[in-house]
Amino acid sequence: MNLTAIWSIYRFEMTRFFRTLFQSFLSPVLSTSLYFVVFGAAIGSRIDQVDGIDYGAFIVPGLIMLSVMTQSISNASFGIYFPKFIGTIYELLSAPVSFLEIVLGYVGAAATKALFIGVVILATSSLFVDLSIAHPMAMVLFLLLTCLSFALMGFIIGIWAKNFEQLQLVPLLVVTPLVFLGGSFYSISMLPPIWQKVTLFNPVVYLISGFRWSFFGTSDVPVGLSLLAIGGFTLACLCVIWWIFKTGWRIRE
């Protein structure tokens, strides 16, 4: 294992992040604050409680998940797509590094950035609402797994994409709708019965539900199922990556 190489890739990616630290920091703070103004204050004042939790607090886990998922995907997909686009991938391909090491470097960096943003949102939220975290360990575990699995998915998208449009396509057409419809801002029990069933096909529901459970101890679906879902998703991404590695798909001519 070429640990120095993994660390080099990771550092190189993180400097890109630090170069734009201010934006990286400001945009989640700003968007979180806006969500609180719109959902928390304007709408929340009419809803007041969901499952016995203040609406303002109720949306925090969903907000974090929303950002963490989209950030993981966009960071990782851009991270590997950019070298392909500008041609610097030649260096990765001609270096004594295995595909696994490349994945660890890029996915690790993308997940770290997303994690950072998740923490920033959590901190910003706590300025607006009273938050207590019922299961901190589980919270961290869910957060880490989400960062990791969505960064893996982003990496796959970045390898797959042949142009910038494709790079945006999956996040825009698949991920954002699934996340918004995954119960970020509402409890599934608020839906009409038929939609309560349909929505169970949305994998994001399990993640948000599990994450919310770690905050408030209540969930839409059993926590075990949530863990299973995210574990399964991570595994699926790993399998796809292993296959890419085996075949050199869209990397090596």
Added chain:
Amino acid sequence: MAAILSISDLRKSYDGGFEALKGVSLDIDEGEILALLGPNGAGKTTLISTVCGIISPTSGSVKVGGHCTLSDFRAARSLIGLVPQEINLEPFEKVINSVRFSRGLFGKPRNEALIEDILRKLSLWDKRNSQVKELSGGMKRRVLIAKALAHEPRVLFLDEPTAGVDVELRKDMWEVVRELKANGVTIILTTHYIEEAEAIADRVGVIANGEILLVKDKDELMTQLGQKQLCVHLSAPISDVPASLAAHALELNAEGDALIYTYDTRGERTGITSLLNDVAAAGLVLADVSTRQSSLEDIFVGLVSGDKA
């Protein structure tokens, strides 16, 4: 000397079915400089990219320092440094970070002294904290070279390293190449400037249409394939080559004041003695005599056009 790079029957067909390499075999000795010459689209970059692991070969094998580039890719690739033809650099990164990154990627521990040394030699030290995008084209090419040298390769591929580099820096660059050679580094370079190959290479390979047409010791190539021209300058112009000299296949220049005799240095006899005797017998007065050896370029153009015919 043992071959440090051994390519056998390497073939590459691109997705469209185009065969860019048609069974290339080549052995390169440790410490030598090989110049690969060939017209645009000959397959030079494809060959280099296949050896370096950027392109998967369709068939054939490559060994670097005895390590197969596919089954033992780590050992093989750690020996190789590559300066690609295209300027592929992350534009927003600082020069020095970009060079450090290359070293790290090859699993080598940090060595700031070495990196400073490389950057100084390539006249990049003053620019070390500039972003790559702020550099000129020639400087960017030198950053590519610095990146390739950062992990102390034993075999260095330079794919048209001097394209877009001015004369002064080109000299510096050859100085670096000579120094590397003195340290035992093997260098394979492609170039369109034949004078460069002539000046720096130990051996010259000519590639066209995905095939190696020849690989020869440079000096040997020059003398073996070299044609020489003897130019007999006359003190007074003439209108036609005298009939008594017809056997020598002479050409008269446009001004009519010089006879040009082309001969092969490989030949047993060059025929110069009899030519000069006959010239004197024909009553022509000589003003001067000069010879010209054909350059690699002449040889190269002859080979490539001969191949197409």
